[in-house]
Amino acid sequence: MRKIMTRFAILILSVFTVSAGATAATLPLMMKSFPNISATTIELLMTIPSLGIIIFTPISNIVADFIGVKRTIMTGLALIFIGGIIPAITMNFPLILISRIVLGLGTGLLMSFSQSLIIQLYEGRDQQKMLGLSSVFQGLGMFVMTYAAGVLLNGGWQMSYWIYLIVLPIILLVGVYVPKTVGVIENSSSNQDSVNDSKKVDGKIWLLALFAFMFNATFAFISIKFALLVVSRNYGTASDASTLLGLMAFAMAAGGFIFMYVQKHWFKYTTAIGLGFATVSFLLLTISRTLWLSAIGVILVGISVSIFMASMIANINRMTSASQVAFSTSVVMTCANVGTLLSPYFAKGISSVFNNLEPGFTFEAGLVIFAILFVLATFAGVNYSKLEYKESEKVTDTNVKTQN
Numbered sequence: 001m002r003k004i005m006t007r008f009a010i011l012i013l014s015v016f017t018v019s020a021g022a023t024a025a026t027l028p029l030m031m032k033s034f035p036n037i038s039a040t041t042i043e044l045l046m047t048i049p050s051l052g053i054i055i056f057t058p059i060s061n062i063v064a065d066f067i068g069v070k071r072t073i074m075t076g077l078a079l080i081f082i083g084g085i086i087p088a089i090t091m092n093f094p095l096i097l098i099s100r101i102v103l104g105l106g107t108g109l110l111m112s113f114s115q116s117l118i119i120q121l122y123e124g125r126d127q128q129k130m131l132g133l134s135s136v137f138q139g140l141g142m143f144v145m146t147y148a149a150g151v152l153l154n155g156g157w158q159m160s161y162w163i164y165l166i167v168l169p170i171i172l173l174v175g176v177y178v179p180k181t182v183g184v185i186e187n188s189s190s191n192q193d194s195v196n197d198s199k200k201v202d203g204k205i206w207l208l209a210l211f212a213f214m215f216n217a218t219f220a221f222i223s224i225k226f227a228l229l230v231v232s233r234n235y236g237t238a239s240d241a242s243t244l245l246g247l248m249a250f251a252m253a254a255g256g257f258i259f260m261y262v263q264k265h266w267f268k269y270t271t272a273i274g275l276g277f278a279t280v281s282f283l284l285l286t287i288s289r290t291l292w293l294s295a296i297g298v299i300l301v302g303i304s305v306s307i308f309m310a311s312m313i314a315n316i317n318r319m320t321s322a323s324q325v326a327f328s329t330s331v332v333m334t335c336a337n338v339g340t341l342l343s344p345y346f347a348k349g350i351s352s353v354f355n356n357l358e359p360g361f362t363f364e365a366g367l368v369i370f371a372i373l374f375v376l377a378t379f380a381g382v383n384y385s386k387l388e389y390k391e392s393e394k395v396t397d398t399n400v401k402t403q404n
Helices: 002-017 017-031 039-047 048-068 069-089 093-121 125-154 157-177 189-197 204-218 221-231 238-287 291-319 323-354 361-384 391-403
Strands: none
Touching: 002 017, 002 069, 002 093, 002 125, 002 157, 017 039, 017 069, 017 093, 017 125, 017 157, 039 048, 048 069, 048 093, 048 323, 069 093, 069 157, 093 125, 093 291, 093 323, 125 157, 125 238, 125 291, 189 391, 204 221, 204 238, 204 291, 204 323, 204 361, 221 238, 221 291, 221 323, 221 361, 238 291, 238 361, 291 323, 323 361
16 A cells, blocks of 8 residues: 555656746736736746746656655645745735746755656566556546636636645645655766766767757747637637637546557657657647547647657666756756747747748748658667667776876
């Protein structure tokens, strides 16, 4: 029973890595409550948590060196709880804005560990299953939180923010069932090099980080352009687009199960397969003139997100040493979040360069980007054995240091 609860405690963390957007439906009512605040500033409440995530995700490993991984995770959850419920108890807009940054800081503290704990505690098929289930929990958890926030919205926008009360039992769950020694590297002479190297990032990890950045920057076109695409082509309303986007949560959950199968049979090409789904989805959205075809595209892109991001974590485990997994994960996750944050400017830049402001053109550009990434990932899959971490790399580094 304890093993099951430990697994659940680790998997549930993935839900809170995406919880910042669960209250997005409160924005219209908040605009009425704060008529003197610009709509753009109020919309910033949903994106500014990314700033905290970007800052604190790499710092999380430094914090963990001082207080331990488990306490770092619990601190992150505590910050999410505090930042989450403040809008429910105050009408002070500057304080609400600060609370959203605090929520982002908390998310940043636990983000890399929500994945690296799986790598550290599980191996082989068990690890693949846990990574897949992490995507399932993330998709379904996001749907449940968003739905609950929508139900609470009937009592006023402040009521929606009480959904963050769910963090309290999760803090207790982590406190009881996550091992105290998780993530600890024994500080013996045989492991001293591992301790010293734990904050180094291999060149292959930077390549993964670049892929994650490009993927998120392009994938986020869905969030900023899909509704405009549907409306501008006159085959649906903004409400229809919102309904279709809601399907992505379920698609992400399905993607977790698909990842488990793909990783088991074609692990070398998992990233390429995730990008293949993304390429096909953007192709469908580019040519779509109907809601049903767009629905298929949205579902495929949701599946691609789960497969791609889970593959990034699996690749980190295979491409770097065990002591470097946590910090390498934080680097990749940080770059992914930077991509999400900069996506609107990325899309605007592409439109400006080609002097085409049509929403459909943005998806055409995304199609080209995903197709290029797919080809590169397929090439990497063919040569995967050259990318995998080998103990001989460590021995070679040690010999060089000795000679010097």
